[in-house]
Amino acid sequence: MSASEYTLQCNFHKCRVKLSGFAWVTACSHIFCDRHGSVEFSRTPAICPACSSVLSGKLDVLRTELVPSEQYKSMVLVGLPPETILDISHKAMTFWTYQVNQERLLMEFNLSRAGGQVVQMEKFLTQQNQSRELELNALKEEVGSLKKRLEEYKQKYREVLDRLNERNRQYQKLQGLFESNQMHTLGTSEKETMSHPFTTGLVKQHSLHNSPSFLGQEGNRFFSLGPEIANTFFQFNSPARDGTHPFIKKN
Numbered sequence: 001m002s003a004s005e006y007t008l009q010c011n012f013h014k015c016r017v018k019l020s021g022f023a024w025v026t027a028c029s030h031i032f033c034d035r036h037g038s039v040e041f042s043r044t045p046a047i048c049p050a051c052s053s054v055l056s057g058k059l060d061v062l063r064t065e066l067v068p069s070e071q072y073k074s075m076v077l078v079g080l081p082p083e084t085i086l087d088i089s090h091k092a093m094t095f096w097t098y099q100v101n102q103e104r105l106l107m108e109f110n111l112s113r114a115g116g117q118v119v120q121m122e123k124f125l126t127q128q129n130q131s132r133e134l135e136l137n138a139l140k141e142e143v144g145s146l147k148k149r150l151e152e153y154k155q156k157y158r159e160v161l162d163r164l165n166e167r168n169r170q171y172q173k174l175q176g177l178f179e180s181n182q183m184h185t186l187g188t189s190e191k192e193t194m195s196h197p198f199t200t201g202l203v204k205q206h207s208l209h210n211s212p213s214f215l216g217q218e219g220n221r222f223f224s225l226g227p228e229i230a231n232t233f234f235q236f237n238s239p240a241r242d243g244t245h246p247f248i249k250k251n
């Protein structure tokens with residue numbers, strides 16, 4: 001950006017508008033927009049809003065046109081000796097350079113402050129990230145531990161279920177066996193009242209040594225323990241023993 005493209009800004013700290021049209025310049029090297037200059041320098045004595053200098057001199061404050069007409073430019077310095085022309089130009093250039101430098105310093109200050117804020121923000125975000133990461137890791141560990149416990153509970157549940165099913169199967173077998181036994185006992189009692197005591201006895205013996213197929217091993221185990229007792233039971237009830245002798249004797 002060339003110097004001619006650069007535009008000065010109002011030095012009123014809350015304004016900072018780019019100047020155009022008319023502006024107010026001061027002996028303390030400050031410049032203000034037409035609005036702020038009109039308000040601030042209407043008071044007596046005039047105080048510079050930027051540096052608080054008292055501007056009581058007749059030419060301490062001047063309202064000037066930033067882009068003067070060609071006619072004005074042609075006439076304003078004519079007739080003055082070259083040293084005066086150069087002196088006026090030099091003073092005007094000094095004012096311009098001061099303003100540009102002030103602007104640069106302000107920008108550097110703002111940049112530095114923004115940089116500091118960015119660093120602070122990055123530090124804060126890094127801390128937040130680390131904190132979140134720690135929390136996340138803790139939660140992951142907790143989830144892992146809970147999953148493990150869930151698997152353990154599932155395993156235990158399966159084991160308990162298997163045992164329960166096994167017990168149920170055993171109960172069903174015993175129930176079936178019990179019912180079967182009861183039916184045979186009842187059948188025997190009924191047949192006892194009929195006229196075939198021998199056959200009834202044989203049937204009982206046969207059924208005792210052949211456990212129902214659905215009972216499987218469990219049934220066999222029951223019967224492997226049972227025959228003596230069962231025999232005793234059936235001998236006691238059997239009409240074959242009680243009824244045979246008298247019947248044979250009779251024949």
Ligand SMILES: [Zn+2]
Binds near residue numbers: 015033034
């Ligand atoms: Zn302003």
Ligand SMILES: [Zn+2]
Binds near residue numbers: 049
């Ligand atoms: Zn000032």
